[in-house]
Amino acid sequence: MWKYIVFGVVTLLVDNSDQNLKETDKLFVNTLYDNRTLEQTACNTIVGVTEGCAECYLCDHYTIQYHISKNHDIQHLTFYNDDCSSTKLCCVNQLDLNSYRTNEKCGVDNPEGKPRRVRPSVHSVLPGQYPWRAWVYFYSENIILCAATYVSESSRALVTLASCVSGYPVSELVVTFDKTADTPPNVQQVVIHPEYKELNPLNDIAILFLHSSDSLPRVAMEACLPQWPPKFSKSCISVSEDDLEVNSIIPLQSRCNSTLLHPSLMCTVSYKHAYTPELGGGLFCMEEEEQYFRFILYGILIEKIDNLHMYSNVTNHVDWLRNNIDCN
Structure with missing residues (x-):
């Protein structure tokens, strides 16, 4: 009942053959400008002070609007394309990226479990390790x-x-x-x-x-909700029904499907024979902040097809989530 026959997926066999490596690379490489001439790259440059820039977005992106609303410093850059046309970028300082958490306790795991215990295998997830x-x-x-x-x-x-x-x-x-x-x-x-x-x-x-x-048990701890989408090529984790850790990577979302992926969905890719994440379980990406590494909930598993995992996109729904949670 959980299968949705809607995704046009090309299975990637992760091994050492050149063909398969090329197929895997397509998920992470934009090949639009692979055949540029030297003349075409003459204008390709960035103007502005890049020191202190941690993350850059188009200036109308909601991440930038959020930081503007908090009176954070925004650095402005101009990116000149191959044809000498320009794009304005806005960048955020690392210190400001670390200041947006409303709950300082969220997303902090217990690597040795809670209560502490010996890990039976490398991939095992201990009780209380991810207390959310x-x-x-x-x-x-x-x-x-x-x-x-x-x-x-x-x-x-x-x-x-x-x-x-x-x-x-x-x-x-x-x-x-x-x-x-x-x-x-x-x-x-x-x-x-x-x-x-x-x-x-x-x-x-x-x-x-x-x-x-x-x-709620005493060991329960919240996962963090996202403020913005995860970075492209970021490594994230989920957990199988047998409490085994599943590692996957976020590719270009345009490469997950034969057509444009709906904003309410997102995908990750893993090794073909990786464990299957549990249905409804979270996709968690770790973000470094001043005092902690925090786990951010970016997806909720809908299904796994070979080495492609399809998730409900939490970032796309975060305003709806916050509005309903805050009003309860």
């Missing part, structure tokens, strides 16, 4: 519907797939942070994205609100 991991059960039949991610302590909110919880009575839903726990129904409200439609992967996202703080 949770699971949604259907109480009457005691079955796991899918995974979820804890994102708000004040509102006791988690995010998961709309397709996971749609059609189930709220009074029969259980969220647990331990797969072995015997927990009674504890979900107070389910908010499904208004543009979600059954059997369609677009806008497949929902928020679960728990009854009270009693539903």
